[in-house]
Amino acid sequence: MSGEWPLWEIFIRGQHGASHRHVGSLHAPDAEMAIKHARDVYTRRKEGVSIWAVPSSAIAASSPSKKGPMYDPADDKTYRHPTFFDIPKDVGPM
Amino acid sequence: MYAQMVKSEATQDDPEKLAAFQARIDAGEKIEPKDWMPEGYRKTLIRQIGQHAHSEIVGQLPEGNWITRAPTLERKAILLAKVQDEAGHGLYLYCAAETLGVSRDEMTEMLLDGRMKYSSIFAYPTLTWADMGAVGWLVDGAAIMNQVPLQRTSFGPYARAMIRICKEESFHQRQGFDIMMKMCAGTPAQKRMAQDALNRFWFPALMMFGPSDAESKHSAQSMAWKIKMNSNDELRQKFVDQTVPQAEYLGLTVPDETLAWNEEKGGYDFAEPDWDEFFEVLKGNGPCSAERIATRQKAWDDGAWVREGLMAHAAKKRASQMAAE
Ligand SMILES: [Fe+2]
Ligand SMILES: [Fe+2]
Ligand SMILES: [Fe+2]
Numbered sequence: 237m238s239g240e241w242p243l244w245e246i247f248i249r250g251q252h253g254a255s256h257r258h259v260g261s262l263h264a265p266d267a268e269m270a271i272k273h274a275r276d277v278y279t280r281r282k283e284g285v286s287i288w289a290v291p292s293s294a295i296a297a298s299s300p301s302k303k304g305p306m307y308d309p310a311d312d313k314t315y316r317h318p319t320f321f322d323i324p325k326d327v328g329p330m
Numbered sequence: 331m332y333a334q335m336v337k338s339e340a341t342q343d344d345p346e347k348l349a350a351f352q353a354r355i356d357a358g359e360k361i362e363p364k365d366w367m368p369e370g371y372r373k374t375l376i377r378q379i380g381q382h383a384h385s386e387i388v389g390q391l392p393e394g395n396w397i398t399r400a401p402t403l404e405r406k407a408i409l410l411a412k413v414q415d416e417a418g419h420g421l422y423l424y425c426a427a428e429t430l431g432v433s434r435d436e437m438t439e440m441l442l443d444g445r446m447k448y449s450s451i452f453a454y455p456t457l458t459w460a461d462m463g464a465v466g467w468l469v470d471g472a473a474i475m476n477q478v479p480l481q482r483t484s485f486g487p488y489a490r491a492m493i494r495i496c497k498e499e500s501f502h503q504r505q506g507f508d509i510m511m512k513m514c515a516g517t518p519a520q521k522r523m524a525q526d527a528l529n530r531f532w533f534p535a536l537m538m539f540g541p542s543d544a545e546s547k548h549s550a551q552s553m554a555w556k557i558k559m560n561s562n563d564e565l566r567q568k569f570v571d572q573t574v575p576q577a578e579y580l581g582l583t584v585p586d587e588t589l590a591w592n593e594e595k596g597g598y599d600f601a602e603p604d605w606d607e608f609f610e611v612l613k614g615n616g617p618c619s620a621e622r623i624a625t626r627q628k629a630w631d632d633g634a635w636v637r638e639g640l641m642a643h644a645a646k647k648r649a650s651q652m653a654a655e
Contacts, residue, residue: 297364
């Protein structure tokens with residue numbers, strides 16, 4: 237067994253109520269230490285008020301080479317955007 | 331610049347795949363760790379990002395040298411924060427390199443046994459407090475020149491690490507210049523100290539960009555892959571043009587008698603550093619090279635029981651949690 241500390245992905249929520257965002261990764265022996273290290277590595281300038289640490293091995297990722305088939309079903313569905321519809325000015329704000 | 335003389339690796343991949351890869355880069359797309367990439371791209375990046383990471387970590391040593399001797403509590407707190415940032419920079423970069431399939435421990439071992447390098451600048455000693463000013467002003471200043479364009483580099487994790495780093499670097503340069511301003515406005519002895527620091531750091535700072543690479547095949551490949559964004563000469567010129575007026579502002583003299591404004595090119599003419607000295611330093615024969623690696627080796631060895639102990643503790647905690655469930 238390699239004695240290297242496992243890798244964690246760190247997510248931080250900023251002060252203004254936005255979602256947690258991935259900021260990077262780090263090595264730590266366990267979750268508690270991962271959060272302590274994340275405090276030192278990623279919030280030295282008050283970048284956040286909440287930290288999530290997730291073992292990197294627990295992340296499932298989509299395959300980048302299947303980008304085409306994965307997302308092109310959305311290509312011909314522009315009606316999902318409100319700008320698709322022309323509403324007469326007379327109707328007022330909508 | 332923290333990555334010097336990074337040799338690009340030859341690539342023996344399928345020409346069709348290579349062309350498609352180059353087209354993605356030319357289109358400004360980011361390459362992500364799971365994407366297909368040429369072996370040469372991957373290996374060159376490991377070397378470059380690793381060397382950059384090692385430089386951030388080894389770079390803490392010459393400044394760490396002055397934390398306990400800073401002239402005021404405020405200066406001490408600021409220097410401590412700066413050095414702590416550099417530790418963070420090293421960590422961001424190690425993580426970026428790790429996405430390419432090398433581990434941080436492996437990279438550390440390669441630094442310690444000389445297979446990987448760190449920037450030549452950190453093999454020079456920091457003899458006086460004014461050196462803390464000169465390092466922030468010149469060394470971080472030169473690093474910024476190189477790191478700002480690297481925010482647009484083609485490899486996603488590297489570009490993102492650079493963005494974080496650049497946000498923090500201008501504090502580093504400003505705190506250094508602030509020290510220089512204070513010393514230059516001080517007693518004649520203090521100003522002499524500032525001049526002496528500039529004298530010793532000027533040419534080593536110019537070396538940070540590496541020797542001219544106008545003819546280098548390695549650089550051409552790295553530029554095509556967008557893992558090197560500018561030529562060494564271009565960045566060095568930019569650095570000199572920016573720094574000379576700052577030295578004048580401080581009332582200090584750049585230690586180069588040939589320095590002269592060249593109206594035609596719109597930049598300064600200046601003397602090249604001693605490249606023989608540079609190659610010696612890069613080989614590990616700089617004034618502090620042995621001391622730097624010995625210090626890193628000691629930290630690595632002395633920290634082993636902590637790394638192992640915390641792993642054992644984590645395993646034990648996991649086991650008792652499982653037993654309780
Ligand atoms: Fe740095
Ligand atoms: Fe630095
Ligand atoms: Fe810095």
